[in-house]
Amino acid sequence: xxxxxxxxxxxxxxxxxxxxxxxxxxxxxxxxxxxxxxxxxxxxxxxxxxxxxxxxxxxxxxxxxxxxxxxxxxxxxxxxxxxxxxxxxxxxxxxxxxxxxxxxxxxxxxxxxxxxxxxxxxxxxxxxxxxxxxxxxxxxxxxxxxxxxxxxxxxxxxxxxxxxxxxxxxxxxxxxxxxxxxxxxxxxxxxxxxxxxxxxxxxxxxxxxxxxxxxxxxxxxxxxxxxxxxxxxxxxxxxxxxxxxxxxxxxxxxxxxxxxxxxxxxxxxxxxxxxxxxxxxxxxxxxxxxxxxxxxxxxxxxxxxxxxxxxxxxxxxxxxxxxxxxxxxxxxxxxxxxxxx
Numbered sequence: 181x182x183x184x185x186x187x188x189x190x191x192x193x194x195x196x197x198x199x200x201x202x203x204x205x206x207x208x209x210x211x212x213x214x215x216x217x218x219x220x221x222x223x224x225x226x227x228x229x230x231x232x233x234x235x236x237x238x239x240x241x242x243x244x245x246x247x248x249x250x251x252x253x254x255x256x257x258x259x260x261x262x263x264x265x266x267x268x269x270x271x272x273x274x275x276x277x278x279x280x281x282x283x284x285x286x287x288x289x290x291x292x293x294x295x296x297x298x299x300x301x302x303x304x305x306x307x308x309x310x311x312x313x314x315x316x317x318x319x320x321x322x323x324x325x326x327x328x329x330x331x332x333x334x335x336x337x338x339x340x341x342x343x344x345x346x347x348x349x350x351x352x353x354x355x356x357x358x359x360x361x362x363x364x365x366x367x368x369x370x371x372x373x374x375x376x377x378x379x380x381x382x383x384x385x386x387x388x389x390x391x392x393x394x395x396x397x398x399x400x401x402x403x404x405x406x407x408x409x410x411x412x413x414x415x416x417x418x419x420x421x422x423x424x425x426x427x428x429x430x431x432x433x434x435x436x437x438x439x440x441x442x443x444x445x446x447x448x449x450x451x452x453x454x455x456x457x458x459x460x461x462x463x464x465x466x467x468x469x470x471x472x473x474x475x476x477x478x479x480x481x482x483x484x485x486x487x488x489x490x491x492x493x494x495x496x497x498x499x500x501x502x503x504x505x506x507x508x509x510x511x512x513x514x515x516x517x518x519x520x521x
Contacts, residue, residue, distance in 0.1 A: 183314045186246045187377060190415035190436045192457050192489040198482055198518035199246035200511045201317070203419075204497030205239040206251045209504060212238050222267050226252045229302040236303070237311040243508045244515075247315050247378065248307065250371070252300060254321030254382055255329060257367050260296035261289045261359070263330060271334065278333040279345070282352040291363045293370035301374040308375030318376030320368055322383035322420075323360040323401045324394075330356075339388045346397055357401040365408040372412050379409050380417040380439070383430075387423035394429050406434045417459055421496060427452050442495025446484035457489035462510075464494045467502045471509070478513060487521050 186199035207213055213235055216225060226232055236251045255273045258265045264276040279285060294301060307316050324342075329335070331342045346353045368379055381402075386394060409416050418430050419439030430438050431454055438456055440449055442463035449458055462481060466474055481492065492514045498507065 181313065183246060186315055186491060187415060189489060189491050190378060190457050195487050196519065197515050198485060198487055198490055198492050200492045200514045201245045201247040201249060202494055202498050202507060205243065205245060205249060206235050207498060208500035209498050209502040210238065222253060226256065227299045229299050229306055232303045233306040233311055236307055240312065240314055242504060243511045245511055247317050248312055249317040250304065250319065250376070254326060256300065257291050257297060257363055260291055261363060262287060273329045274334045275329060279330045279356060281349065282355060285352055285356045285359060288359050291366045293366050301370055304371060304374035304376055315377035316375060317378045317380055318368065318371035319380040319382055320364045322381050322386055323357050324386045324389065324398050325382060325384045326360055327356055328385050339385065353397065361401040361404045364405050368409050369412065372414050378415045378417065380419060381405065383418055383420040383423070386420045387426060391425050391429050394426055399429060402433055410434045419459065427454055431456065437491060439493065440495065446481065457491065458485065459491040459493050461493065461495040464496050464499060467506050474510065475513060478510065479517065482514065482518050482521070487518055
């Protein structure tokens with residue numbers, strides 16, 4: 181029987197219990213994943229549909245979470261459009277041909293998803309037709325987050341080069357935003373056509389901008405992406421780090437769910453006028469605390485969220501030191517405690 185509880189929660193409907201999934205539930209906290217990583221790199225894994233499907237489905241089987249999230253990286257669609265990108269262990273995405281001016285943007289190609297990323301869509305079909313009884317969450321990186329890698333050449337703490345280009349070369353910036361919006365629309369529509377039931381847009385580093393700059397420089401591209409996904413009837417989640425000042429700007433998009441990091445409580449989001457479904461938001465560091473501490477913090481989140489438009493998650497991703505048994509116990513606790521609400 182297909183468990184669509186998380187879809188109902190995303191639409192703000194009353195649910196029998198609070199659904200759960202964890203960002204990075206596929207990853208280095210899993211012994212199964214670590215065994216595979218002994219042999220293959222991240223990019224090598226994602227190009228093998230059967231292997232990727234196995235890793236994507238494993239947390240659902242092990243933890244009893246209410247959704248699977250497709251195992252891939254937000255930079256997966258960049259190589260096909262002409263970006264020389266590699267994912268270096270301990271570093272993240274590293275780009276050899278960073279964007280510096282409008283000529284670099286004009287050189288970028290267009291994504292042909294089924295041709296360029298056929299392995300991703302084969303993975304989705306295996307998962308949704310053979311392995312899962314819960315929704316599959318597909319995703320993309322938001323334009324600012326992806327652009328920051330493309331401009332900085334890799335991860336950044338301050339995004340100075342990105343902001344310099346944005347402020348000094350607005351024509352280049354908006355052309356890049358249009359390119360990335362087009363890429364993500366094709367990328368996400370193909371994920372949905374292949375079987376993804378929900379979409380999360382990782383606006384991971386969008387919080388580096390103030391709300392006025394976000395509205396001017398980013399929201400037009402974001403609205404195009406979200407509107408395209410919404411045309412399919414697929415629920416959309418938006419999530420970022422340190423982005424409490426963007427809640428109202430995100431609320432103006434057509435997204436169904438706003439993901440909160442651990443810095444902003446559900447009550448604070450509601451007080452800010454957010455009426456949409458909310459996702460979150462246990463501090464991932466708490467997963468290393470004693471169980472009585474985890475339980476107390478989880479109860480507080482569930483009491484605020486209720487069973488009406490709340491998806492339980494962490495305020496960021498699971499990290500390697502987390503014991504898988506803790507995730508399993510936490511999922512069971514969320515399900516059982518929220519049934520009594």
